[in-house]
Amino acid sequence: MPTGKKAPFWRFFVVRRKGGTARPDCSVKLPFMKPIVFLLALTALLPVVASGAEEFAVWQNKRYVLAYNPEGQPESISDTDVIDALAHAAQVWAPCGVAVVFGGFSHKPFDQLDGVNVMGWQKEIPGLLALTLPQYLRRILLDADIRLNRALIHDPATLRRVVAHEVGHALGLFDHSTDLDSLMNEKEFVRRGVDTPSAADLALCRARYNWK
Numbered sequence: 085m086p087t088g089k090k091a092p093f094w095r096f097f098v099v100r101r102k103g104g105t106a107r108p109d110c111s112v113k114l115p116f117m118k119p120i121v122f123l124l125a126l127t128a129l130l131p132v133v134a135s136g137a138e139e140f141a142v143w144q145n146k147r148y149v150l151a152y153n154p155e156g157q158p159e160s161i162s163d164t165d166v167i168d169a170l171a172h173a174a175q176v177w178a179p180c181g182v183a184v185v186f187g188g189f190s191h192k193p194f195d196q197l198d199g200v201n202v203m204g205w206q207k208e209i210p211g212l213l214a215l216t217l218p219q220y221l222r223r224i225l226l227d228a229d230i231r232l233n234r235a236l237i238h239d240p241a242t243l244r245r246v247v248a249h250e251v252g253h254a255l256g257l258f259d260h261s262t263d264l265d266s267l268m269n270e271k272e273f274v275r276r277g278v279d280t281p282s283a284a285d286l287a288l289c290r291a292r293y294n295w296k
């Protein structure tokens with residue numbers, strides 16, 4: 085939604101990463117530019133690859149406040165179901181040492197680097213149950229909105245699993261786990277009905293938030 089406001093200059097320094105398997109946006113339209121852009125990108129990435137740096141970021145005050153925008157909420161899902169799903173996510177990630185806090189109802193749109201984290205419904209997200217867009221600078225998370233796919237989430241149990249998984253991404257676990265029993269496995273958590281982080285998921289999260 086255009087706001088008419090000019091983006092602050094530092095927005096362009098923010099590294100953006102999409103959760104899930106969505107393709108990154110590509111604004112390069114000229115085919116001959118692609119190899120050049122690719123080579124430039126590769127050169128920029130080399131020091132990161134060479135140092136083996138892991139990509140992650142954290143909420144500096146160990147609090148992730150998430151507001152809820154009910155627009156487009158499916159009829160089979162109630163406000164209470166959403167609040168329950170958020171409370172569940174807060175409870176299961178609490179042993180990591182980071183607080184997940186319900187920030188109330190909001191009509192703010194997604195994908196704004198406004199410091200307000202919003203969870204809401206999108207009409208369709210091709211191939212994905214949900215999509216989380218953590219935005220961060222260095223290793224500090226600034227904004228993480230959660231988009232739920234209203235075409236694929238029809239019942240409170242699925243909602244609960246998906247919210248717990250997406251909150252994991254929003255807390256800084258950007259990558260999917262290969263463990264089949266992990267809440268952060270890309271697909272198995274839905275198929276197996278997993279709605280709680282595994283010991284390994286929590287250990288990974290704790291390792292990121294273990295400063296005093």
Ligand SMILES: [Zn+2]
Nearest residue numbers: 103104253270
């Ligand atoms: Zn995911």
